[in-house]
Amino acid sequence: MSQTSEPILVARGVTRTFGGVTAVNNVDLVVNAGELVGIMGPNGAGKSTLFSLVAGARKPSSGELRVCGKDFTKIGLGDAARHGVGLAHQIPKPFRKLTVRQNVDIASYVLPRSRRKAAVNYALEVSGLTNRQDKLAGDLGLLELKRLEIARVLALEPKLVLLDEVAAGLNASDLDELIDLVRKVHATGKTVILVEHVQEVIHKLAERVVVLEWGTKLMEGTPEEVSNDPRVVEIYLGSPQNESALQREKNSSGETRLKVEGLSAGYGPVKVLDDVSFEVGKGEILTVLGANGAGKTTLAKALEGMVKTRSGVVSFNGDVITDLPTFARQRSGLALVPEGRRLFGELTVRENLRLGLKSERGFKATHKDQSPLDTVYELFPKLTELNDRQAGQLSGGEQQMVAVGRALAGEPDVIIFDELSLGLAPIVVDRLLEAVVKIANSGISVVLIEQNIHKAMAVADKILVLKRGEVVFSGKPKDFSEEELQRAYLGAD
Numbered sequence: 433m434s435q436t437s438e439p440i441l442v443a444r445g446v447t448r449t450f451g452g453v454t455a456v457n458n459v460d461l462v463v464n465a466g467e468l469v470g471i472m473g474p475n476g477a478g479k480s481t482l483f484s485l486v487a488g489a490r491k492p493s494s495g496e497l498r499v500c501g502k503d504f505t506k507i508g509l510g511d512a513a514r515h516g517v518g519l520a521h522q523i524p525k526p527f528r529k530l531t532v533r534q535n536v537d538i539a540s541y542v543l544p545r546s547r548r549k550a551a552v553n554y555a556l557e558v559s560g561l562t563n564r565q566d567k568l569a570g571d572l573g574l575l576e577l578k579r580l581e582i583a584r585v586l587a588l589e590p591k592l593v594l595l596d597e598v599a600a601g602l603n604a605s606d607l608d609e610l611i612d613l614v615r616k617v618h619a620t621g622k623t624v625i626l627v628e629h630v631q632e633v634i635h636k637l638a639e640r641v642v643v644l645e646w647g648t649k650l651m652e653g654t655p656e657e658v659s660n661d662p663r664v665v666e667i668y669l670g671s672p673q674n675e676s677a678l679q680r681e682k683n684s685s686g687e688t689r690l691k692v693e694g695l696s697a698g699y700g701p702v703k704v705l706d707d708v709s710f711e712v713g714k715g716e717i718l719t720v721l722g723a724n725g726a727g728k729t730t731l732a733k734a735l736e737g738m739v740k741t742r743s744g745v746v747s748f749n750g751d752v753i754t755d756l757p758t759f760a761r762q763r764s765g766l767a768l769v770p771e772g773r774r775l776f777g778e779l780t781v782r783e784n785l786r787l788g789l790k791s792e793r794g795f796k797a798t799h800k801d802q803s804p805l806d807t808v809y810e811l812f813p814k815l816t817e818l819n820d821r822q823a824g825q826l827s828g829g830e831q832q833m834v835a836v837g838r839a840l841a842g843e844p845d846v847i848i849f850d851e852l853s854l855g856l857a858p859i860v861v862d863r864l865l866e867a868v869v870k871i872a873n874s875g876i877s878v879v880l881i882e883q884n885i886h887k888a889m890a891v892a893d894k895i896l897v898l899k900r901g902e903v904v905f906s907g908k909p910k911d912f913s914e915e916e917l918q919r920a921y922l923g924a925d
Contacts, residue, residue, distance in 0.1 A: 438501055439464045440592050440623045441486060446495035448481050455481040457647040458495070465591070468614075468624045470638030470655070474667055474883055475724055476854055478647035479627045480596075486625065487519045487594055488512025500591050513542045518585035522597035523702060524577040528570030532561050532580055535569050539584040547589070555586035558616060574701040575606040582613060593617060595626040599633045600725055601702030601901075611636050629725030630900065631921075635659075643667075668723070668885070668921045687714040688750075689877040690735070690766070690846050695744035697734040698901075703742070704730040705901045712846065717868065717878040719888045719909075722898035723921045728881045729771060731898070732850040735879070736768045737761050749845060763790070767844035771851040773835040777824025781815055784823050784834050788841035808837035811867055829860035836867065846877040853884050865891055885917065 441463035448456040456478045463469050473479050484490045486499055488507055497504040500516040507515065526535045536555050540548040556562045559579045564572070569580060578598055585593055595614065599607055607630070614637055618624050628634050634641060634655055641658045643650045645667050651658065658664055690712040698704040704727045712718045720728050733739040735746060737758040746754045748766055756764075767788075775784050785805055809816050812833040818826065823834055832852065839847050849868065853861040861884055869891050872878050882888035889895060889909040897905040897912065897920055904920060905912050 438498075440467075440500060441625070442496070442498045443486075444496040446482075446485065446492045446497050448478075448485060448490065449493045455647050456485065456492075459644075459647075459649050461642060461649065463592075463623060463625060465623050466621060468618050468637055468639050469626075470634045470641040471625065471627045471644065472629075472634060472641060472658070473644035473650070475851060476646070477644040477667075479644055481647075482644065483519075483594060483596055483625075483627055486592075487517060488515075513588050513590075516589075516591035517594065518588045518590035518592070519594040519596060520581045520585045520598050522600050523699060524581040526569040526572075526577065526580055526584075529568065531566050531568055532556070532572070532583075533565035535580060536561075536565075536583050536587045539587040542588055551587050551589050555583040558586055558620065559583035559613065572701075574601055574703075575609060577701060578602070578606075578610055579613065582617065586617065591623060593622045593624045595624065595628070597628055597630075597725065598626070599628055599630040601698060601704060607632065629723055631659075631723065665918060668883075688712070689714050689716075689748070690879070691745075691747040692735070693745045693747075695731075695734060695746065696742045697730055697739050698742065699730075699739070703901065705734065705898075708744070708896075708898070708901075708903055710896050710903075710906055712877045712879060713893075714845075714877055715872050715875045716893045717872045717880055717891055719880045719882060719892035719895045720898065721882075721885060721888070721895055721917075721920070725900070726898040727901040728898060729850055730901075732768060732770075732848050732879070732881055735848055736766065762842060765843070765845040767839035767842050767847045769832075769835050769839045769847060769849045769852065771854060773831045775823040775831055775834055775838075778822055780820050780822055781826070781834055782819045785815075785837050785841050788838035790842050804841045804843050805837075808840050811840070811870060812837055828856050829864070832856065832860075832864060833867075836864070836871075840871070844876060846879065847871065848879040848881070850881045852880065852882055853887075861887065885921075 439462050441461065443459055443461040446456060446459045447454065459482060471479055471482065485492055485497060488504055488511060492505055502515045533552065533556065536552050540551045543551055556565050559582050561579050561583055564576065572580060599610055602610060611633060614624065626637065638655055640652060641655050642652045643658055643664055650663060651661060688711050693709050695708040696703060696706050708731065710718065720731060722728050730739055734741055737756055741754055745752060748764060753761055785808060789804060815833055815837060818830060823831060852864055865887055868878055868880060880888055892909050894907060895909050895912060896903060899920055
């Protein structure tokens with residue numbers, strides 16, 4: 433493969449911080465012209481932040497970053513396209529009332545006028561949209577929208593094509609077509625870097641894969657080397673040892689608290705969940721597993737009414753709640769501990785907890801009205817000493833305790849935990865999972881979405897495994913083998 437004297441991308445010691453949080457830490461990366469490189473890693477690994485630096489949307493806090501021969505630590509916002517970098521986004525957002533050709537034509541405006549028409553024709557041809565160029569973008573299906581997103585990038589005449597989870601939401605046949613399109617783009621001589629959660633795309637396309645963990649580069653190699661590396665397996669699945677302390681006596685209650693039948697949901701044209709069904713009994717823990725992009729967070733939001741259900745039925749304590757708004761579901765006893773905690777940083781711990789109380793009675797100072805908070809303080813004694821501290825001044829583990837406590841303050845029958853351990857130290861994760869077990873033992877049902885796989889399976893009564901929005905396993909943890917688990921997260925099938 434042809435190579436220029438200078439690589440397309442050179443990153444040396446690249447670091448990006450946000451306040452006190454280091455999202456990308458001292459990353460070194462070289463990508464030569466004509467390569468097709470994949471970037472992968474679990475949630476919070478720093479993939480999106482690194483991509484935003486390469487795309488010119490953000491600047492590094494420190495380090496050297498040269499892209500297409502330019503110093504990207506000094507370029508202005510929006511200059512990346514003029515320097516030869518094109519970014520295709522996960523969710524296409526074209527001008528819906530313009531035609532396909534008009535959308536691609538707008539992208540070509542970064543070029544001299546004399547080159548625009550040829551660039552647009554080329555982009556439409558490579559992306560397979562020449563016969564659809566007069567169709568309104570708003571009338572396109574999802575695969576056609578993905579093609580249009582890539583065509584808009586090609587109209588920039590880029591040297592480097594960045595693909596940000598472009599496979600999201602596609603069914604198997606559409607995915608094959610998208611893979612063929614990316615191969616075609618690469619075969620024209622473009623350098624391609626892709627961030628992708630669909631492992632099939634990584635395995636079929638990438639010549640080399642870079643794995644990130646907590647903002648640092650863990651390793652790089654072929655897709656096969658990466659998938660079989662014990663370090664990569666551990667960051668995705670966790671360690672299978674030393675989980676006995678989290679195991680509990682399994683609940684056998686026959687009372688169904690939450691029932692989901694044929695649930696489908698998504699965002700715009702992207703279908704993220706397809707025909708998902710399960711039940712959770714009183715005091716049961718259902719652990720939801722699946723690789724990044726499998727639809728776990730969308731499931732949490734759909735259950736809570738934050739994402740509209742396209743089809744299917746959600747029942748809670750025997751009542752159908754499919755069309756209920758979020759606040760009504762919460763009042764009825766279906767609570768969510770969201771990914772990222774979502775606390776009010778300038779309010780105190782006590783004030784954040786009181787916001788979760790079921791009624792205004794909780795704002796009055798009688799002992800009886802404070803009993804839900806007594807339950808919280810009994811579960812997390814440390815919060816008693818932190819009562820008057822602002823939530824924004826707490827550590828990540830302490831903030832997660834407040835988030836769990838706020839959900840408990842509403843006296844729920846079911847709590848959905850979305851990425852409980854994200855960004856937390858292992859010892860803190862163990863303490864939080866011990867709290868989840870106590871919550872379930874008190875009779876509250878739990879839906880646990882968790883990236884620390886083995887720990888989450890250790891506390892589960894049953895598991896639900898999602899792959900690209902579909903259920904691939906539902907049953908007891910002991911019936912799902914380690915090999916099947918690794919395939920679900922890292923396999924190409």
